[in-house]
Amino acid sequence: MRLLIVEDEVRLAATLADLLRRHGYTADICHNGIDGRDNAASGIYDLVILDAMLPGMDGFSLLRHLRDNGSTLPVLMLTARSDVADRVRGLDCGADYYLTKPFEPEELLACIRSLLRRKGEIRSEDTVTFGDLCLEQGTFMLTCGERSVRLSRREYDLMELLIRNGKMIVTKEQILLKVWGYDSDAEDNNVEVYVSFLRRKLSHLHSQVQIKTIRLVGYCLEVTE
Ligand code: CA
Numbered sequence: 726m727r728l729l730i731v732e733d734e735v736r737l738a739a740t741l742a743d744l745l746r747r748h749g750y751t752a753d754i755c756h757n758g759i760d761g762r763d764n765a766a767s768g769i770y771d772l773v774i775l776d777a778m779l780p781g782m783d784g785f786s787l788l789r790h791l792r793d794n795g796s797t798l799p800v801l802m803l804t805a806r807s808d809v810a811d812r813v814r815g816l817d818c819g820a821d822y823y824l825t826k827p828f829e830p831e832e833l834l835a836c837i838r839s840l841l842r843r844k845g846e847i848r849s850e851d852t853v854t855f856g857d858l859c860l861e862q863g864t865f866m867l868t869c870g871e872r873s874v875r876l877s878r879r880e881y882d883l884m885e886l887l888i889r890n891g892k893m894i895v896t897k898e899q900i901l902l903k904v905w906g907y908d909s910d911a912e913d914n915n916v917e918v919y920v921s922f923l924r925r926k927l928s929h930l931h932s933q934v935q936i937k938t939i940r941l942v943g944y945c946l947e948v949t950e
Contacts, residue, residue: 726841726862726885727751727769727903731761731784732776732803737826741774741803744830749851749862750837751882753906758782762790765798769902772840774833775820777804777811785818792819799840803828855888856934856948858927869930876926879904883919887936887946896943920944 728750732738735756742752753770755761759781765773777784788800802820804811812823821843822836838851851862859868865881866873876884882904886895897913904919905911924936937947 726771727753727882727906728837729753729755729761729764729770729773731755731758731765731773731779731787733757733779734776741833744833745837748834749865749881751878751906756780758784758787762787764907765791765800766794766796767902767907769907770798772799772801772837774801774803774837777802777815785814788815788818788820799843801833801836801840803833853885853888855891855946857932858888858930858934860884860888867926867930869927869932869934872930874926874929876923879919880922880926883916884923887923887944890945892945892947894939894943894945898943900943 728745730738730741730752732741732754733756738754738756742754745752753764755764758779761775761779762782764770765787775784775788784802784804791798791800799821800819802815802823803826805826807825815823821840824833824836853860857869860881861868865876865878867876867884883900886900886903897916900916901909901911905915920936927934927936933948933950934946935949936944938944
């Protein structure tokens with residue numbers, strides 16, 4: 726899961742990113758509304774944590790822009806403003822949830838889980854499954870029957886993306902954007918290397934799930950008998 730934090734308070738943004746990463750999410754930060762808007766619209770994020778008062782473009786306008794362009798991306802507004810009027814404005818602009826600072830980390834994490842569940846990305850509390858595989862978010866453990874193996878951060882992100890798409894093809898470009906992120910220099914062969922790591926682990930697990938290469942396009946999962 727890749728989350729975007731749009732927050733101009735540098736220390737708070739870093740603290741949030743750290744909290745999210747410790748709980749198994751990938752987190753990117755934007756410190757102003759314009760970058761926030763462009764990144765939120767990129768399609769690579771699963772959820773946005775959005776501050777209200779931002780340089781460049783305020784959170785309400787950013788949110789309205791997203792919704793006007795048809796984005797259904799879950800947005801959690803996180804702001805110091807506790808006025809009822811501001812909360813109503815945020816929700817009217819299309820926020821899915823509103824938390825006021827200071828917030829309890831546990832409450833924030835619960836909100837995120839709830840919004841992601843609602844989005845249909847997480848099938849149960851913290852796991853995604855495909856065929857005989859089960860991937861656990863908090864621990865990065867990939868399990869097949871009695872066997873399990875721990876994935877690295879990047880392996881986890883890649884495996885999760887493949888599992889969420891199941892039999893649908895994921896292009897190398899999507900993988901680079903979702904797993905390596907926007908400003909990375911990673912190339913197709915980085916993807917190939919990580920796919921080979923995962924294939925080795927799948928074979929170690931004796932899983933019936935295989936990562937199939939679709940030549941010149943990307944990858945999908947398939948279940949072999
Ligand atoms: Ca702010």
